[in-house]
Amino acid sequence: MIERCVQIVKGGGQLDFDQALALAEQADLEELCRAADTLCRDIHGKSFDLCSIINARSGKCSEDCRYCAQSSRYNVDISCYEQIDKETALAQARENDSYGVRRLSLVTAGRSQKLEQLEAMGELYRGMARETDLLFCASMGFLTPESARQLYAFGVRRYHCNLESCREFFPSICTSHSWQEKLETLKIALAAGMDLCSGGIIGMGETLAHRLQLAFELRELGVLSIPINILSPIPGTPLATMEPISLDEVLCSVALFRFINPKAIIRIAGGRGRFGNKQYKFFAAGANGAIVGDYLTTMGSGVERDLTEFAKLGFDLSPKKKGEGA
Template identity: 45%
Template sequence: MYRVQDLKEKVWNLETIQKDEAMFLAKAPLEELCSAADEIRKKFCDNAFDICTIINGKSGRCSEDCKYCAQSAFYPAKIETYPLLSSEEIVSQAVYNEERGVLRYSIVTSGKRLSDEETDQVCESIRQVKKAADIAVCVSFGLLSEAQYRKIREAGATRVHNNLESSRRYFKEICTTHTYDEKIEALLAAKRAGLSICSGGIMGLGETMEDRIDMVLTLRELGVKSIPVNLLNPIPGTPFEENEIISNDEMCRIVAVFRFLIPDASIRLAGGRGLLPDKGERCFSSGANAAISGDMLTTSGISIRQDMELLEKLGYKAVLYHG
């Protein structure tokens, strides 16, 4: 029989939590679990908090059928659509974020992957951002090749984001137009190109806690240290529009278990955080230590000012964590 405190000591001793132990934690008393996860976070990450913002660099008309996404061309969700933004627009937002204390800025585009021409265009935007602002640049451009990722790194980006979304077992219930292995290969290609990788998932797609744990075990094998934890915002017009929104207690449990599995990670509250009654404050005392601030891709987020005030209240310091 496991105990939360024994498993915490195991993590402190640099031993690896296994799946059966994580499954035990998923049912452990919530307050004890979250308190132990926060202690692990303090030991391995101190008060470092990695806050980033995103810009929707290309919106809508996506060829993929991800059932949660308003940008998919398969579904009648009502969103604004547009091609790649100009360098001027991307740079302007980067400067705005830097002036407000944000250290990391991610350019996100819809679609399965950027074309070579689009990759060249956005590389120029990245170069312009690096000239205008002292801010780290991350990208989320879909399933690119290693050669494309090398261009992106040479332009000045340092990190690639590509969510696995859920476990390998459950992924086919979310998307059929690309595979789990394609996602993993894109992450590995980015690593080979010299970029750090960021990957996580969406909670509330109909997955089980075992699916969530299996996803993080895969991320651990891949060496991922930045893990976005999205809370599904059921958008009208998408197949998941009737899904029940996950409770604050459940989100705290999720990030706490993730902290045990990858103790030194940036566990990042991302899309859907605004649906939580406290905007994630309890999660930031339960193992989470990073966030996406400002507006999300197709939904409203939480302002940078609000987040900076929350970090000060909780005793965190905004830093670039894991490069």
């Protein structure tokens, strides 16, 4: 069954939902991961996409996403601030640049940003563009056509907004906004000329079929970069007592995301540190990108250790210049 699915994808075809579910449920996991890795290398070669994020505005969010430490509705002790200090942001940008990180995103907590708040973010983007070779992304909640145009004018060429989970499961993890609103924002970003980074979090109580539905929804949108986060249950949030998802379930999900979205960068994001050295198996199971550095409210792996491990897996991490590749 694996070989048949590989041939479909290699031939430029697409798996349908039933084929993907059968693959996930019936294939031997090791063989599945090996096949996803081979597909990834055939399509993307040795290329690996490193990106990083700066938490530009932290905490006090009005929304009720049940996994999130930044919601003002839950009692989690995190550092809250309105806007990161310019020098701190510049120092983080320079450090990422020196490690060969390709893309950097400013991330803000909150439902959306007012135009004057965005203007202040523009200052940060302009400063970083003067001092580094980084490409810029943004993750700033819901967009309007006007705010999307403003971000584009600041040099932002990729917009991040995770669908988080599939349309069907989403109401179980958030009630203050809808999956449809996220979809609208992704369409606004596309219309403004930005490409899309959108994925989700696995391990929030969703089924395997829900995870695959998300992968198909992302395929339909033509998303180029798909971050997969693994839930880190955070004390104080409603998902604090969620049973952590197993390594095998994550591996199976990563491999299936590769089969369903062969041309996308499958990017392992927050939560991978929980698996110690075993986290690097994800990058031999179809993943070809990572968020490195410190995440928003959970600690990431050390960048140098990441770079060493990715190189050992045969990926080419030589710094790319603006305009090269995806």
